[in-house]
Amino acid sequence: MTAPTAPPAAGSTAGGLDARLRVERAAFTLDLALTAAPGEVVALLGPNGAGKSTALRALAGLLPLGAGHLRLDGRVLEDPARRLHTPAEERPVGVVFQDYLLFPHLSALDNVAFGPRCRGRSRREARAEAAGWLERMGLAEHAGARPGLLSGGQAQRVALARALAVRPRLLLLDEPLAALDARTRLDVRAQLRRHLAEFEAVAVLVTHDPLDAMVLADRLVVIEDGREVQSGVPAEIARRPRTDYIARLVGLNLYRGTADGHRVTLPRGAVLTTDEELSGPAFVAFPPSAVTLHRARPEGSARNVWELTVAGLDLHGDQVRADLAGDVPMAADLTPAAAAELGLAPGAAVWAAVKAAQTHAYPA
Amino acid sequence: MIRRTGQPGGGPPRSAGHPPRSADDPPRRRGRRRAHRLPVTLLLPALLGLAFLVLPLVGLLVRAPWSTLSDQLTSPQVWEALRLSLVCATAATAVSMVLGVPLAWLLARTELPGRRLIRALVTLPLVLPPVVGGVALLLVLGRRGIVGSWLDSAFGLTLPFTTTGVVIAEAFVAMPFLVISVEGALRAADPRYEEAAATLGASRLTTFRRVTLPLIAPGIGAGAVLAWARALGEFGATITFAGNFPGRTQTMPLAVYLAMESDPEAAIALSLVLLVVSIAVLAGLRERWMSAP
Helix, strand or coil, rough: CCCCCCCCCCCCCCCCEEEEEEEECCCEEEEEEEEEECEEEEEEEEECCCCCHHHHHHEEEEECCCEEEECCEEEEEEHHHEEEEEHHHHCCCCEEECCCCCCCCCCCCHHHHHHHHHHCHHHHHHHHHHHHHHHHHCCCHHCCCCCCCCCCHHHHHHHHHHHHHHCCCCCEEECCCCCCCHHHHHHHHHHHHHHHHHCCCEEEEEEECCHHHHCCCCCCEEEEEEEEEEEEEEHHCCCCCCHHHHHHHHHEEEEEEEEEEEEEEEECCEEEEEEEEEEEEEEEECHHHHHEECCCCCCCCCCCEEEEEEEEEECCCCCCEEEEEHHHHEEEECCCCHHHHCCCCCEEEEEECCCCCCEEECCC | CCCCCCCCCCCCCCCCCCCCCCCCCCCHHHHHHHHHCCHHHHHHHHHHHHHHHHHHHHHHHHHHCCCCHHHHHHHHHHHHHHHHHHHHHHHHHHHCEEEEEHHHHHHHHHHCCCCCHHHHHHHHHHHHCHHHHHHHHHHHCCCCCHHHHHHHHHHHHCCCCCEEEHHHHHHHHHHHHHHHHHHHHHHCCCHHHHHHHHHHCHHHHHHHHHHHHHHHHCCCHHHHHHHHHHHHHHHEEEEHHHCCCCCCCCCHHHHHCCCCCCHHHHHHHHHHHCCCCCCCCHHHHHHHHHHHH
């Protein structure tokens, strides 16, 4: 279905990644356009089964493309229309796998030396190079250790060193922090951020954790069901989510409706009043903390007031998150004391108010 | 990422099937009594089975000619047969490894068409009566066999009734054990390690050599020991294909069988040697696959 590859658009020849990945699996079809400049870190963010790992495997050459193309620094690595598929071992690509996949029978040093060795270095050169990488990762004293003896954070850094040691032009990271416990994660995330900032070629990381994505990446590409649903810089995505999945990730209530001035009408008839003036299809978002709950209809300036039903309650840190159902379903945060005072329980009716100033409307 | 509390399935353990007990009938007593009274209908055949397996070995030890054992075992024929057995079993194991490991890899790691049929064919010698194997080998590799006649005319190579023939017969029956064992190890080994190696620039052969082989080394070891033990005890295929020439093709099992007719004491002595070797193999394997609970 794809026409022969069109000549690259201006600017995409200079370098970096230019890909259109189309892979058909039994469950879904991945169809994703992905470009990145050298030095850029792109995060693929999406729920489980969205196709993130499929995209990563296709980029690595572990999974052939059904259609599309893959160019890296101007070199065509894959083009199914021309029956061109560069196998994984011939791609200038480094991969950090989710559970690292360090070879259990080799020391940390030999794991890192594996790549240079395969790319033609002598054993001594490869080891010297690997020692340099481990040194840079602060792991010099663990060079002789087998992976089984390394902590999660250390193993992650060895995996990163191993991927970087082949001097890739495309670095792929599959859920690089998912296997770590919460405390190590903070630490490793900061280190990984530093290493990615130093990395001069394209880095693509796959994650389902919005925080990892926002901290590590210059640009996010959110995918659901094998397709891009939104992309942009992290701050933009956090402020203006365009799907329920992203809204949940960044912790916002999100509605889609039709705007007419300051009023946005939702499909079921409810009306939200916003500060922004818009017309046509629009999104309205506000955080659960912007919602105030009342036993009776509140008086005052808030014009967004609805009577809703408590569908569920959940403790989130030191806050209670109330799941409210009704014309404008939403999540609301309140203190446990307030929840007790209001007598919140599943099935209870409650009035919810949101100030227009705390909502944010933007075109859909 | 967000854990919800109060998920279904996390409730208290179910108590269905346990009627409430009175205070006079503490559960512990019931449990203990149950543990002590094993059902006879199971216990009796189990003990009979155990005796059936162990008694013959005990008999071997009881009837062993201990007084003349040292003379029996120092006879040159015994040593000749033992040496030949060990050499041939080891050679057969080596052949099985060189051919069997790649075969197992082919079965486990490639999308070969007709893989199921190939696996069935590979497993066939496991269930085939060894004598039939020997006959089949003769028909193919015998001096008038399909391949054998060509080997004879082209290279002057004769396989049947030679020591090489013993190795071939033993490898024929022993290799399936190795292939099955190694294939199992390959299937258990995470193929993503091989993908990781590929992303590091390793060709398939390098990956096999530097990643796959070390990962499945325990499986290869266990398979090799199994194959070796099977080769050591091989009788039917060997006597059919290689005959029974002392010093050339007469391995221990053949020697035992012949000795039974002329000199039973010698047969017992030879059997004892094989028993000791078998126990040594078991002891060596203990760590690998006898430690299963």
